Amino acid sequence: MGDDAVRSEMTQELRLPWEEDPEELYEHAPCGYLTTLPDGTIVRVNQTLLTWTGHQRSALVGRRRFRDLLTADSRNDHETRYAPLLAMQGDVREVAFDIVCADGRELPTLVNSVVSRDAGGLPRVIRTTIFDATERRGYEQELLAARRAAEASERRVGVLQQIVAELAAAPTEAEVAEAVLRAPGPAFGALDASIWLVDPDGDRLVVVASTGPAPPGGEQVPRSSSRPVAQVARRGDLHVIGSVREAAEHFPELAETMRRTGRSTVVLLPLTAGPGPDADPPDVLGVLAFGFVEQRTLSGSELRVVRLLGHQAGQALDRARLYDATRRREARAVFLAETTRALEELPRLLPRARRLVERIVPEVAGWAEVRLRVGPAGVVAEAGAPAPDPRWLTERVAAVTTSGDPEYATGAPDTDGGGTGPQRDCTVLPLTVRGRVLGTLALRPASGQRLAGTGFLRELADRAALSLENARLYEQERTIARSLQRSLLAGDLPADSRYTLETYYQAAGQDLEVGGDWFDAFRITGDKLGVVVGDVVGRGIDAATTMGQLRSAIRALASAEAGPARLLERLDRFVERVESARMTTVAYAEINLATSEMTYACAGHQPPLLAEPGSAPRYLLDGRSGPLGSRAARVERVEHRIRLSAGSRLLLYTDGLIERRDRPLDAGFEVLARAYARCRDAPLPGLAARLADLLVGRDHGDDVCLLCLAMGTEERLERSIGADPMQIALLRKDLRGWLAAHAVDADSSEAVLLACSEAVANAIEHGYRDDPFGMVRVVASVAGSAVEVRVADRGTWRQTREEDVRGRGLRLMRQVMDEVVIARGEGTTITMRRGRRGQP
Known part of the structure; x- marks a missing residue:
């Protein structure tokens, strides 16, 4: 069969049994049709589009433009993209527009448009096809939502x-x-x-x-x-x-x-x-x-x-x-170990308690307090903030001390969201040792913080309690040891107007044991005085016992006829029976108060230091021999005799005053001589303590004994004191003894003492108000029936009226003294005189 025959047969098979109406196809097509003039005016619309939008044909044709049906965003797209493309290309494909329906709904659509032109090429109409894109838009939105x-x-x-x-x-x-x-x-x-x-x-x-x-x-x-x-x-x-x-x-x-x-x-x-x-x-x-x-x-x-x-x-x-x-466990273990070591560095109870608080604040708590039941009562250390209510704390401390049970901070607010009460965040721990409550440790956290766990706090309290108990026992033993030491030293020293004695004893700063240093002064006869300073080798009870035996032996062996050398020889025989007394050093002197002669001998001891009026201090290097019981000692003990002028000061001392590991012994002797020279004009009361402070301090590792003897009555009392009001009392004591030695009556003595004290106080307060290192010179003398006192300073006084400068003190001086003269130059000098009245 040929091609034409086949094509004819297919055409007959596709021919519908009825004829399609073109108008029906236009009106009810599955898409919307719209015809507009070039300006957009609608001239034709199919039923499909009217059904979708709900508009009436009569309301659109000839009355509305296509862009009038669009939403605001779509109109913008119509003007900026759709219209220009249509004018240039003559057609557009699948442009998305939202059409506003009659009921206000928005209809998503896809639009295709083409321009129809006349024979001359000019635009005649625009034909537009509109597709419903509702489902597509929903799908796209779903895709977009899923993507998002x-x-x-x-x-x-x-x-x-x-x-x-x-x-x-x-x-x-x-x-x-x-x-x-x-x-x-x-x-x-x-x-x-x-x-x-x-x-x-x-x-x-x-x-x-x-x-x-x-x-x-x-x-x-x-x-x-x-x-x-x-x-x-x-x-x-x-x-x-x-x-x-x-x-x-x-x-x-x-x-x-x-x-x-x-x-x-x-x-x-x-x-x-x-x-x-x-x-x-x-x-x-x-x-x-x-x-x-x-x-x-x-x-x-x-x-x-x-x-x-x-x-x-x-x-x-x-x-x-x-x-x-x-x-935290590691840090707390380190903290506990370091705290224990830090506390052990301080042997005394109160310093340990204070260091404990310093360690706790702020490392563990914002506030801490230690109270002890033994030793000093009450609060012994406190630091930090905020502190709890004192009354509540006292009650809780009493309860914990009685029961021995700790009270831990709850850390819970008083009410939901409320603040924390003063008692709710304060922990009180008992310091318990061997079942006995030594005191309490109270802790409170800093603001916004909380205390550590109870286990750590318990261990802290236990370690603190043991350390404080050790310090308490140390002090107890120290007190016993010092009491024993001082009981073995000389008690009441003999007194006489022909001499003055000043003694000082300082125990080793870091040693609990008693030592073998001692001093003593005793009357051999009415006119003979014996003075001695010694040092037993070693420390402890044995050394202290030996020291007590030697002290008693010296008193027993001293006699008017023996003398120092003979006494040392007898001591050598004594130490043969007391092995612990071997190598003891002794400086012993006997003073004849009637003639002012002194005979002395040193058995291996440091040489005495003598300061005479108007002369530099010198060491007495004669009368020396070996220590007691020393096999290297000379067969015969030697002594030496000198005369002591009135006002001479003799210093006996032990090696703890001058010996240091970091300097030669000769340097120690030189330092002592210079310090003694500077203190030559200082009042005798307190002189020995001042020397110890200058040369030793408070934390020395050896005992220090000093005995200072001032001989006779000085014709003139010449003293220099620092600008320290505390030294006025020492000056008064020295001046009172001098006035008594010169038989000044009691009324005059009290007047001189009062006036001198006021003058010195004024010099310190006004002359040296900006110079704490200034010196005040005091000279007292008795001329005939009058006592004269001169007080001089080199300070700068305020330039005001005399009454304002001297104030009440000057009026008082003039009331009690017969004459008061003030001279100004390089400083101020006050000269005061008072006649002696009545019988001494």
Whole structure:
């Protein structure tokens, strides 16, 4: 069969049994048809488009333009893209427009348009085909929503991966909290977030970090509270508060905060540790709270990511807490060890108690107090702030002291969200040693902090108690030792107007044991005085006992006929029977008070130092021999005799005054001579103590004994004292003895003492008000029937009227003295005279 025959046969097979009406095809086509003039005026529209949009034909044809049917965004596209393309190309394909229906609905469409031209090529009409794109738009929106959801999920997973990496590298709770706090914003679009952690004791939640406003009710809340964060911590389940209305029904306080901060949805996520986020029951270590501005409903995938975040954060917190606990244990062990060493450095009780408080504040607490029942009563050390109520603290201290049971700070607020009362955060610990309460240690944390665990506090109190008890025993033994030492020294020294004695004893600063240094002075006859300073080798009870035996032996062996050399020879025979007395050094002198002659001998001891009026101090190097019982000693003991002029001062001392490990012995002798020369004009009372302060200090490792003898009555009393009001009393004592030696009557003596004291006080107060190193010179003499006292300084007085300068003191001087003369030059000199009255 040929091609034409085949084509004819197919045509007959496709011919419909009825004829299609072209108008019917146009009106009811499966798409909308629209014909417009070049300016857009609608001239023809099919029924399909009218059915879709609900418009009437009469309302469109000749009355509306095509662009009038479009939404605002579509009109913009019509003007900027559709019309220019149609004018240039003559047709456009699949342009998306939204048509506004008669009832206001928006109909998504796809538009194809073509321009029909006349024979001259000018636009005649525009024919437009319109397709309903509702299903396609829905499909596209679904695709877009799925794409956005996938992108959001990918973003959340990325954020979660980043947070998990940061959590793995975060070693501490604080760093874990900071890492978790950064997740809600980028992962879920949260407005703000805050982290609540359950404290180690599990009785409260504390805000450790926040990016938003302060949580309602403060930064901590009891775990038993009715607040939603506490409920989530107890139950361990995720809680989403979807609206302010929902919050108002159950949590009014939270609802008020949501209104104030503009949050519409709040998520409370438990931070759990354990096998997984769905473990039963979960171990809740904290709560992550975050909120949204808009009202949100979290999807299932979002909820899964949220729970996974809570579990990962909980695992990191658990690990960080173990790490923190290890570090805390190490730090506390180091602290306890260092505190024990620091306390052992101070042997005395009160310094130890003060150092204990210094160590505790601020390392352990913001405020600390130590009270002791033994030794000094009451509070012996206190530091820091804030201190609790004193009345409450006294009551609790009494209760703890009686029961011996500690009272720990609860750390719990008085009410939900309330402040902490003065008694709720103060811990009182008993200082117990061998079942006896030595005292109490009270601690209070600094603001915003909390005390360490009870185990650490108990160990701290136990160590402190043992250290303080050791210090108490040390002081007790020290007191006993010093009492024994002083009981073996000379008691009341003999007194006589022909001489004056000044003694001083200083025990070794760091040694509890008694020593063998001693001094003594005794009357051999009415006119003969014996003085001695000695040093027994060694320390302890044996040395002190030997010292007591030697002291008694010297008193027993001294006689008017023997003399120093003979006495030392007898002591040599004595020490043959007392082995512990061997190598004892002794400086012994006998003074004839009638002739002022002194005979002395030194058995291996440091040479006496003599200062005579108008001369430099000199060492008495004669009369020397070996120590007692020394096999290297000379067979015969030697002595030497000199005459002591009135006003001479003789110093006997032990080696602790001059011997030092870091300098030669000769340098020690030189230092002593210079210091003694500077003190030559100082009042005799207190002279020995002053020398010890200058040369030794208070923490020397050896005992120091000094005996100073002032011989005879000086014709003129010449003294120089520093600008220190404390030295006026020493000057008065020295001047009183001098006046008595010159037989000045009691009334005159009291007047001179009063006037001299006022003059010296004025010189110190006014002349040396800006110079604490100034010196005041005092010269007293008796001329005939009058006593004259001259007080001179080189200070700068205020340039005011004399009455204002001298004040009440000058008026007092003039009342008690017969004559007062003031001379000014390089300083001020006051000369006062008073006639002697009556009988002495």
